[in-house]
Every structure is written in C-alpha cells, then in structure tokens.
Amino acid sequence: MYPALMPNYNRADLAFTHGTGAWLHAENGRRYLDFGAGIATSSLGHGHKHLAAEIAAQAARVIHVSNLYRVPQAERLAARYVAASFADSIFFCNSGAEANEALVKAIRKAQSDAGHPERTRVICFEGAFHGRTLAMISATGNAKYLAGFGPPVAGFDHVPFNNLNALRAAITAETAGILVEPVQGEGGVRPAEPGFLAGLRAACDEFGLFLGFDEVQTGMGRSGKFFAHEWSGITPDILSSAKGIGGGFPMAAVFAREALAKALVPGSHGTTYGGGPLACAAGNAVLDVLLADGFLDQVNHTAAYLRAGLEALVSRHGQVFTELRGLGLLLGLKCAVPNAAAQTAAMEAGLLTVAAGENVLRLAPPLIIGRAECDAALDMLETTARRLKPAATEALAK
Numbered sequence: 001m002y003p004a005l006m007p008n009y010n011r012a013d014l015a016f017t018h019g020t021g022a023w024l025h026a027e028n029g030r031r032y033l034d035f036g037a038g039i040a041t042s043s044l045g046h047g048h049k050h051l052a053a054e055i056a057a058q059a060a061r062v063i064h065v066s067n068l069y070r071v072p073q074a075e076r077l078a079a080r081y082v083a084a085s086f087a088d089s090i091f092f093c094n095s096g097a098e099a100n101e102a103l104v105k106a107i108r109k110a111q112s113d114a115g116h117p118e119r120t121r122v123i124c125f126e127g128a129f130h131g132r133t134l135a136m137i138s139a140t141g142n143a144k145y146l147a148g149f150g151p152p153v154a155g156f157d158h159v160p161f162n163n164l165n166a167l168r169a170a171i172t173a174e175t176a177g178i179l180v181e182p183v184q185g186e187g188g189v190r191p192a193e194p195g196f197l198a199g200l201r202a203a204c205d206e207f208g209l210f211l212g213f214d215e216v217q218t219g220m221g222r223s224g225k226f227f228a229h230e231w232s233g234i235t236p237d238i239l240s241s242a243k244g245i246g247g248g249f250p251m252a253a254v255f256a257r258e259a260l261a262k263a264l265v266p267g268s269h270g271t272t273y274g275g276g277p278l279a280c281a282a283g284n285a286v287l288d289v290l291l292a293d294g295f296l297d298q299v300n301h302t303a304a305y306l307r308a309g310l311e312a313l314v315s316r317h318g319q320v321f322t323e324l325r326g327l328g329l330l331l332g333l334k335c336a337v338p339n340a341a342a343q344t345a346a347m348e349a350g351l352l353t354v355a356a357g358e359n360v361l362r363l364a365p366p367l368i369i370g371r372a373e374c375d376a377a378l379d380m381l382e383t384t385a386r387r388l389k390p391a392a393t394e395a396l397a398k
C-alpha cells in the first residue's frame with residue numbers, strides 16, 4: 001500500500017517520545033544529543049518549563065480568534081520586537097516561506113506606492129534558500145527545487161554570493177530590492193564576507209532599492225546577537241524571521257521599517273493564523289528568555305567554547321573535517337567524506353546534526369546548552385571522525 005504519510009522527506013528511522021534540554025529520548029531506548037534542534041528551531045531545547053507553561057496556559061484560555069479582532073498578545077509581542085530591533089512595525093505569519101512572500105510583496109508594493117510600479121524585480125544570491133512556495137523556490141533559484149514545477153515565478157535575479165561587483169552589475173531600472181541571508185544556512189553555513197552586507201546597504205541607498213534580510217535561520221539569538229546582521233553594523237529595511245522565533249511552535253514574523261510597513265494597507269495582505277494568541281504566547285515566552293539579562297552573552301561564551309573545540313577537532317582530523325565555518329551557534333563542518341555519511345555516523349555516536357549544502361555537516365544546537373553539552377558533542381564528533389577516517393583515507397588514496 002502507498003504510505004499514508006506522504007513520502008516527501010528522507011526520514012531517519014528514528015522517533016522520539018520526549019525531550020529534556022538538549023537531549024531527545026527515542027523509542028529505541030537511546031537518548032540523542034540534539035545539535036540540529038529541529039533545523040535551528042528548538043532554540044530553548046526540549047521540555048522548556050516556561051515555554052510549555054505559557055503555551056498550555058494560553059491554550060486553556062483561547063487558542064484562536066482571527067485577525068477580525070484585536071489580539072493583545074500580538075500587540076505586546078510586536079511592541080517588544082520593535083523595541084529590540086531596527087523595525088517600526090511587525091507582521092505575523094506562520095512559516096519562513098510565508099514571511100519571505102510577505103517581504104517580497106511589501107518591497108514590490110512600496111516601490112509601486114512610491115511611483116515606481118516598474119520596479120518589481122528582487123536580486124537574490126546563488127546558494128540561497130528562501131522556502132518552498134512557488135515564489136520562494138523561484139527566489140531560491142536552485143534548479144533541484146524548481147525541477148518539474150513548471151515556470152518559475154517571474155521577478156527574481158541571481159548573482160554570486162559575496163560578489164558586490166556582480167550585484168551592482170545586475171541592478172536595472174526594474175530592480176525593487178535585494179533579498180539576502182547574512183549567513184547562508186541551507187547553502188552550507190556560508191557567512192557573508194566582512195563588508196558585503198554594508199556594500200549591499202550602500203547599493204540600495206544609491207539606487208533607491210529596499211534591502212531585505214532573510215534571518216529565518218540566523219535570527220532570534222542564533223548568531224549570538226538578536227539578529228545576525230547586528231554583527232555587521234548595518235540594518236535592513238525589512239527582515240523575515242521564523243524557525244527559532246517560537247521555540248518550535250509554528251510562527252513567523254516580518255520586521256519592517258515604516259516605509260515598507262505602510263505599503264501593506266488593510267486588505268492588501270493577510271493570513272488566518274498569523275499572530276494568533278497561542279503563537280504569540282510562544283513568541284513572548286521565547287523572548288522572555290532571549291532578552292533576559294546575560295542570555296545572549298552566555299550564547300556567545302558557549303559558542304566560543306564550542307568553536308575552539310571544533311577547531312581542534314578539524315586540526316586533529318583534517319582528512320574527515322576540512323574546515324569550520326559559521327557564526328554563533330550556527331556552525332558547519334565541511335566534510336571530506338559525503339556529509340550524509342558523516343550525519344549517519346554522528347547519529348550512531350549519539351549526536352543529531354543536519355546536512356547542508358557544499359557537503360557541510362551543520363550544527364545548530366539549542367541556545368540553552370552549556371559546556372557539558374559541548375563536551376559531550378565534541379566527544380561524539382571525535383568518535384565520528386575516528387569511525388570515518390578509514391573511508392576518508394581510502395578516498396584520498398584514489
């Protein structure tokens with residue numbers, strides 16, 4: 001019989017019953033250290049008391065009312081996001097792809113409202129990932145994701161990442177804006193080079209374009225700052241956030257400056273679930289933790305400790321792991337063996353990781369981890385490297 005659950009994912013034969021902190025307990029009786037965090041999403045780990053309690057309390061009061069009415073939980077969360085970021089105004093939705101759709105719509109509409117209806121095109125970057133809707137596979141531009149789905153949505157141009165000359169050469173009279181990840185996550189944990197984001201900001205200011213950041217994966221403390229772009233010293237005009245924003249509860253948001261926010265007038269855009277009381281209870285609970293005194297400092301300390309351990313791992317096992325990259329607690333080990341083999345070997349050693357582009361093994365642990373979890377992960381990666389070494393050496397000899 002055909003699988004009742006549509007087989008559109010390559011799933012590991014592993015199911016979890018519950019979790020505590022960075023650990024997940026599987027049906028097979030083993031426990032696993034979760035350094036994938038549901039793809040950079042379970043930012044507070046598993047079984048987080050405050051998050052679970054806030055969601056449960058809100059669920060018991062009211063789950064959904066719709067945007068036909070005021071939602072005080074959303075008003076409060078939006079005000080807190082505005083206070084914590086460059087943004088003047090927040091739109092809530094439910095997934096990263098949906099946030100990017102709203103971001104692109106806002107850019108196009110703001111250009112149109114400003115007397116430039118011809119400015120509809122958005123420049124994106126090779127190696128990007130922006131989601132799986134029709135428009136977002138077109139923005140992503142990866143042939144593998146587009147294959148078989150007919151004509152891509154028009155209006156997206158692609159240039160090499162970290163190449164300002166190519167970017168400036170691609171700007172035309174029809175360009176409306178730029179969409180970029182400060183660190184390409186799915187693309188292989190590739191950070192923007194120093195000066196690249198500032199160069200994009202300068203080009204946008206010079207040509208009257210809007211700068212959009214996709215911080216679906218890099219935002220909400222993942223990089224050690226509230227948003228990753230804060231490391232660069234420049235700000236975007238609009239930004240998408242999802243993944244860690246609800247600590248695993250489905251939720252997303254668009255952060256916008258007033259010039260873009262005012263383009264989305266009543267009736268122009270919306271979504272049934274967006275900014276509902278339950279999602280916003282999760283969002284507020286996550287924010288309580290992220291903004292608590294010293295939390296992001298702790299993330300940076302942990303990240304520095306983990307990075308040092310991983311650098312030592314790479315220098316010991318260069319035949320297996322050739323390079324360490326990334327920012328904060330979004331780290332990538334470039335592999336000399338297929339990254340799928342590294343992922344499987346790590347899982348056998350008890351560590352959950354996520355594969356990424358450019359043959360990278362991605363580490364995106366919950367932000368609440370400390371040195372003990374880092375030490376445990378480094379031990380498991382040591383085991384992984386030793387197990388993979390014969391295969392790597394053999395491949396080198398060929």
Ligand SMILES: *Cc1c(COP(=O)(O)O)cnc(C)c1O
Binds near residue numbers: 095217243
């Ligand atoms: C995961 C991801 C998306 C898509 O988010 P979904 O919630 O799966 O739609 C978009 N952009 C980036 C950078 C991502 O990492």
